[in-house]
Amino acid sequence: MREAIKENSPVSEKENNWGNIWRWLTGLMLVILLGGFASAFLPDKFTIQNIIVTDTRADVASQVQEYTRGIVNNKARLFGRTSIFLVPRSFLEYDLPKKFPIIQTVQILRELPSTLRISVREKIPVVVLASGNAYFSVDPDGFAFEEISKERMADNKYPIIRDEREDAKVSIGAQVLSVDAIAMMHDIVKQLPDRFALSIDEITIPAIGTQEIHVHTNEGWTLILDAGRPLDNQFAVLSKIFVEQIDEKKRPLLSYIDLRAPGKAFYKFRDGT
Secondary structure, three states, X not given: XXXXXXXXXXXXXXXXXXXXXXXXXXXXXXXXXXXHHHXXXXXXXXXXXXXXXXXXXXXXXXXXXXXXXXXXXXXXXXXXXXXXXXXXXXXXXXXXXXXXXXXXXXXXXXXXXXXXXXXXXXXXXXXEEEEOOEEEEEOOOOEEEEEEOHHHHXXXXXXXXXXXOOOOOOOOOXXXXXXXXXXXXXXXXXXXXXXXXXXXXXXXXXXOOOOEEEEEEOOOOEEEEEOOOOHHHHHHHHHHXXXXXXXXXXXXXXXXXXXXXXXXXXXXXOOOO
């Protein structure tokens, strides 16, 4: 009986090695040929020559355009040419709002010939945070997304809340106010004048991220509130204090009223009593 030839014999292994080399060389030649074909015959209208950014300010559009071009050159290049079909739209639509906090969403469209169009939807501020000599737009979730120039502040139409610390540092993209604090600030602006015949000179916070809100009134005293508790409950205590303990003649003599403790009010007059 003849002995069967083992599958892992030296002859068989040598043939396998030559086969692998041949397949590798064939693949390499195919890639080179396809690359040459693409370079020679890929129409210019399918290469990216224009990146257009719309629906945003010129300075934001310029930054988005420059950043996108870098991504395109890195991720959409084929044999030395940027292909409109290789643009990572999903990646850019996720990445651009992360890179530029002012952006809410983007829509990216391929347009022939040779154009990538990026439509930007900017965030809309709900309040402005004043910190030192700087002003910042804050979105509904409490994140600072843009520093506002003094020239643009002249046309500001949003409520301003000031950080009492002059040396506070504000980072773009960081949360500076809680959602509760923003909601309470808007409710204070709406309700305080009607319910208590008080005007608001300024609203401040003692520190970024705090739940403590200071309302500086036109009568010269400060109302201290807790954004973590319902405003109606705190205003109910304030109404009771005004009826039972502090009449309209005494109100201008106040230094502050603190309503942060549930169901209680602590107050102090300017003479220390």
